[in-house]
Amino acid sequence: MKNRFRLVLTGLVCLGAVLLSCQKKGEVSKTERPETSSSADFEAIFDGKTLAGWKGDPSVWRVEDGSIVGELVRDKQIQSNTFLIWEGGELGDFELKAAFKITDSGNSGINYRSEMLQEPAFAMRGYQADIDGKNTYTGQNYEERKRTTLAYRGQKTEIQSQNPPGQIGDYVERNAWKGLLLKEEIGNRDALKALIKHEDWNEIHLVVKGNRLQHFVNGTLMSDVTDMDAVNYVAKGHLGFQVHVGPPMKVQYRNIYLKRL
Numbered sequence: 001m002k003n004r005f006r007l008v009l010t011g012l013v014c015l016g017a018v019l020l021s022c023q024k025k026g027e028v029s030k031t032e033r034p035e036t037s038s039s040a041d042f043e044a045i046f047d048g049k050t051l052a053g054w055k056g057d058p059s060v061w062r063v064e065d066g067s068i069v070g071e072l073v074r075d076k077q078i079q080s081n082t083f084l085i086w087e088g089g090e091l092g093d094f095e096l097k098a099a100f101k102i103t104d105s106g107n108s109g110i111n112y113r114s115e116m117l118q119e120p121a122f123a124m125r126g127y128q129a130d131i132d133g134k135n136t137y138t139g140q141n142y143e144e145r146k147r148t149t150l151a152y153r154g155q156k157t158e159i160q161s162q163n164p165p166g167q168i169g170d171y172v173e174r175n176a177w178k179g180l181l182l183k184e185e186i187g188n189r190d191a192l193k194a195l196i197k198h199e200d201w202n203e204i205h206l207v208v209k210g211n212r213l214q215h216f217v218n219g220t221l222m223s224d225v226t227d228m229d230a231v232n233y234v235a236k237g238h239l240g241f242q243v244h245v246g247p248p249m250k251v252q253y254r255n256i257y258l259k260r261l
Helices: 002-024 189-193
Strands: 061-064 067-072 082-086 094-102 107-117 123-132 141-144 148-151 155-159 180-185 202-209 212-217 220-227 238-243 249-260
Touching (some): 067 238, 082 123, 094 123, 107 141, 107 202, 123 202, 123 238, 148 155, 148 180, 148 220
Parallel strands (some): 155 220
Antiparallel strands (some): 067 249, 082 238, 094 202, 094 249, 107 123, 107 238, 123 141, 155 180, 202 212, 212 220
């Protein structure tokens, strides 16, 4: 009996060591979960049938089978990233929930607190919850046409001012902002990637309060930015979905719900 007890005890110790080793090697162990909110707190901003309340390039965007579809085909090339822009006004603090599905070659994202540009048509500049078909970047915080990467997937960052107005490009290196200060690793990038379904439906949840910007995918925190950049921080702006310039692709969005905070 004593020998059997020793064997069981030894097995439990070994199992604990294995689990601890897995966490150190990148198991998702530090991630936060979004606070649950009643569905009654959210309003649908897509009717599931039409693009009423949205504007974008009609050759790229349509509604099909209850989803917003953004598609590039071989004989349709775009010269710059194009957006389907929500016409409900500017958002400050908010939560957004949606489902997305994207093809392997696709590149998309959800822009928020963003500026609408006059040229090119349907272009935006601002914060983006990145989405791509290979899930290399999905979940990270990328600022379109501005400071570029603010947090890679698995990072909690603080963004510092680096430049006077009008000289953004001088403070970007390897497609990331030089003022990106890593505060904490919130999860291993590959372990987090494994939680994102390839060419299938995923749930995205953005929680944007003050200067803190959190991106959750399938209920797990993927990136967490606190923007301390007094020069470039933006407190409110427009919302839109992106189709990125590139090869043929298709992205779909459905079940889009918004809660203003």
